[in-house]
Amino acid sequence: MNAIATQLPDTSALLPASPSFVTQVSILLGRLLRQLVVSPTTYINLAISLFFLAVYTGAFGSSAGFEKLIGASFLTFILPVSIVNASLAGSVAGQLLVTDLETGYLRRLQAMPISRVAIVLAPMIVGAILVLAQAALVLGVGMLLGATSATGATGLLVVLVLSLLWGMAFAGYAVATGLLAGNAAAAQAATFVFFPLVFLAPTFLPRAQLQGWLQVAAAFNPTTYVLESMRGVLIGGWNPGQLASGFAVIGGLCIAATLWATRVARRTTSRR
């Protein structure tokens, strides 16, 4: 091969320094948040959560017998279900990432001098922000409508942390399944796992009131522990054992899902 005939002067000194990892994440985050603000899907998900709250309360809320059975105001009892529903907003992380994969924008980012971790982390953080915002809004609406917290403001904070962990677990699941399937429709379809998770749980009645196989299924469903932990702090007061089991289950699930998502995302974005 011939030697290179001419060489241009080195221009490295003129190159701007690469932005820090935090700056990279914040630039990518800003873009995704802007996308969410203009996306109707964001508001539809929130509306559905509030819709469920209204429908459940309208259907069962006026029944004194029912409230006696569950031992609390029905609104307070059902509020965690709406919060759990709102937390599904975490799945947006998967949809955002897969959309970028489909459009080729991810490929453009990969050819830039930025961290692969930043590329994957940004949508996960967006998922978390959306989960927190929606859960807080649903919780706020619930409180305005008359729901109560037996553990005061601290209890509400615990409910928000639980919803965040639940949302992040769902975000991890959505990222992994979406990237494995490789299209946004599949990422959306994967969120349908929500239905068995919510309906095979003590959603409308305390676990003790469930019968037969449903009670067994509920015992193996992580949603059960999220709902019971939230209801514990809202209705029953501080119960360290119940809270610990709730945090253990949802924390473990969150870690597992995040690790799975990271692994799949690393494989998707790495050079092969």
Add this chain to the structure above:
Amino acid sequence: MHQHHSPGIVVDDLVKRYAPDAPPAVDGLSFEVRPGEIYGLLGPNGSGKSTTIGVLATLLLPTSGTVRVAGFDVVDQAVDVRRRIGVALQETGVDSAATGRDLIARHARLLGISRSDAGRRADELLREFDLADASDKRLKAYSGGMRRRLDLALALVGRPSVVYLDEPTTGLDPISRQALWERVGRLRDDGVTVLLTTQYLEEADALADRIGIVASGRLRVEGTSDELKRGIGGDVLTVDVRPDLEERAATLLGGRGEGRGRVALAVRDGGAAVPRTLAALTAAGIEPLSVALARPTLDDVFRRVVGGHLIEQSEPQEVAA
């Protein structure tokens, strides 16, 4: 490693297999792009062009061989490479909810340009690519031609020393294509090294300083457009004389009489052969009535090379298969 110079692109014996038992998509490819040169990589579909660009853009890992871009190794110094390249690949998309200005400015900020400079750079590029009027429109409202111009603008945000353009004018109308050619041509004046792949042979002919033709993952031939055309057998010179002088003229010129006074002869370099032929005819007392010179097109070269016929003449750099 400190770099004293920015050599263009050096690809040495590149092999890329997507699976250990799969046939190689790129099979021992070697070529160099000199600094400030526009190099056209041509080849049929599946010839390994896009895979090669993928490796050069640090999106794919080579199976073997070495690739250096702007003096940096694409495997071990990928970040250094990424800081110096601009990429307009076919499969790279945009965020269609963003505006053109947002997209370019964000791109600039990710490259380390300050927020205020990023805005200025975006405006500058939007003006340069005739997109200023659409700068605040969402990209979903951009036409195909506008998107291609934006692609090129994005590739140039960080003032890269090396730019990859993968079929940059596919789907553009002739006027937009011409405008984009002019802009790409100006990159040469700025000293930017450009690797261009295209399915339009006239595009390579118009833009590339040198052209490499790949088939089955290997470089089959490379040279300037003129060298490649001459390499497939030279030009055809046609001279019309009075019909009764045709035989004499054919003998004199060593050509072939084609009837009605027309003599055709193959010449190595048509430009030089025309005055020589006219002088010979005049000296022999034969008055030429008209002269026509037909040159092979890049299309002919491409068909010949990818059809499996290697160029036999020595002028262009023939590459050992």
